[in-house]
Amino acid sequence: MAKPFSFEVLAIDGKARRGVIDMPRGEIRTPAFMPVGTGGTVKTMYMDQVRGVGADIILGNTYHLMLRPGAERVARLGGLHEFARWPHPILTDSGGFQVMSLSKLRKLTEKGVTFRSHIDGAPYEMSPERSIEIQGLLDSDIQMQLDECTALPAELKEIERAMELSLRWAERCKTAFGDQPGKAMFGIVQGGDNAALRVRSAQALSEMGLKGYAVGGLAVGEPQAVMLEMLDITCPELPADKPRYLMGVGTPDDILKSVARGIDMFDCVMPTRAGRHGLAYTRRGKVNLRNARHADDPRPLDEESDCPAARDYSRAYLHHLVRSQEALAAMLLTWNNLSYYQKLMQDIRAAIETQTFEARGAEITEGWARGDI
Numbered sequence: 001m002a003k004p005f006s007f008e009v010l011a012i013d014g015k016a017r018r019g020v021i022d023m024p025r026g027e028i029r030t031p032a033f034m035p036v037g038t039g040g041t042v043k044t045m046y047m048d049q050v051r052g053v054g055a056d057i058i059l060g061n062t063y064h065l066m067l068r069p070g071a072e073r074v075a076r077l078g079g080l081h082e083f084a085r086w087p088h089p090i091l092t093d094s095g096g097f098q099v100m101s102l103s104k105l106r107k108l109t110e111k112g113v114t115f116r117s118h119i120d121g122a123p124y125e126m127s128p129e130r131s132i133e134i135q136g137l138l139d140s141d142i143q144m145q146l147d148e149c150t151a152l153p154a155e156l157k158e159i160e161r162a163m164e165l166s167l168r169w170a171e172r173c174k175t176a177f178g179d180q181p182g183k184a185m186f187g188i189v190q191g192g193d194n195a196a197l198r199v200r201s202a203q204a205l206s207e208m209g210l211k212g213y214a215v216g217g218l219a220v221g222e223p224q225a226v227m228l229e230m231l232d233i234t235c236p237e238l239p240a241d242k243p244r245y246l247m248g249v250g251t252p253d254d255i256l257k258s259v260a261r262g263i264d265m266f267d268c269v270m271p272t273r274a275g276r277h278g279l280a281y282t283r284r285g286k287v288n289l290r291n292a293r294h295a296d297d298p299r300p301l302d303e304e305s306d307c308p309a310a311r312d313y314s315r316a317y318l319h320h321l322v323r324s325q326e327a328l329a330a331m332l333l334t335w336n337n338l339s340y341y342q343k344l345m346q347d348i349r350a351a352i353e354t355q356t357f358e359a360r361g362a363e364i365t366e367g368w369a370r371g372d373i
């Protein structure tokens, strides 16, 4: 029998948890940052580099993969791990969020979402059952329920409708997922910026006895204070012995403040997308390498970093690559940014282990918030 899915909290500092998720394809050290692997690739990175910067798990993008090359084709070729040569855990999203943000002519009903591909306009239907089926075809280790994320601000009745629909879809996804010991299906808490709806959603999902819980419907335009307040309300309503995944978050400061409220897992397109746009994250702040002031700067991004992209190349060279739109620019800056994010998570995990997280927290990210240096 495949080793079952397990989560263990190893240390606590305030509400911050240092834990580990154990799965057949490997361990996930938490708090964890999950690099986004859109079409089965973390853009501009080799998978052994992704592993090399310290990632234990990556995200697979259900919406993109179902459209191209197709979930059945990936299954015929041995599943996403084989296809993309990433043997470690993969978390796939349901596809729903991207249907709503990328596809055309989409229609949402009780049954699911119908839409047309943004690639070739072909018609598709995504029900809770089909989403779980697709994630199964991709051989995903952690599968997300299909949900409806409400953009904020929104009318209370609209937030309630989407939250209740997402609960019914969670039940259908749980049924469709069935019992797969070495895999997990996570529910997603909705409820917008309304405390009562958040509590209702978290309690109803907790009663379903799922293996993990995501907090959705946040980082969708609301102020950080509102996001954090919703975490203060939601996390205590979720089982303490199950992982909590805050979807789409975020900046180093968001991550720090969310870990302090009990979040264990994060995903965000920022480090990879910023890298492709010439923006480098460093311990001493962000560096926009498009800026001409770097043209003669012989210094590396961070001479103390253990990432070659941060240590071995001058800012002048990186500026040149960015201005020349060389492919190597995106490659080196993505490498640097993912390395920075994984180092941030490593520092956070160490601080919780040594009970210095609450004290040292701000220090861990003091540099990042500084503007362009």
Ligand SMILES: O=c1[nH]cnc2c(CCNCC3CCCCC3)c3[nH]c(NCc4cccs4)nc3cc12
Binding pocket: 036, 037, 038, 059, 060, 061, 062, 093, 097, 147, 148, 149, 150, 188, 215, 216, 217, 218, 219, 220, 247, 248, 249, 267, 269
């Ligand atoms: O309630 C939600 N349900 C489902 N997904 C959500 C996501 C997408 C998380 N990343 C998926 C990845 C899957 C693999 C490919 C890349 C995405 C969110 N992202 C954000 N904020 C960041 C945002 C990004 C864009 C607009 S807001 N809030 C989110 C809320 C939800």
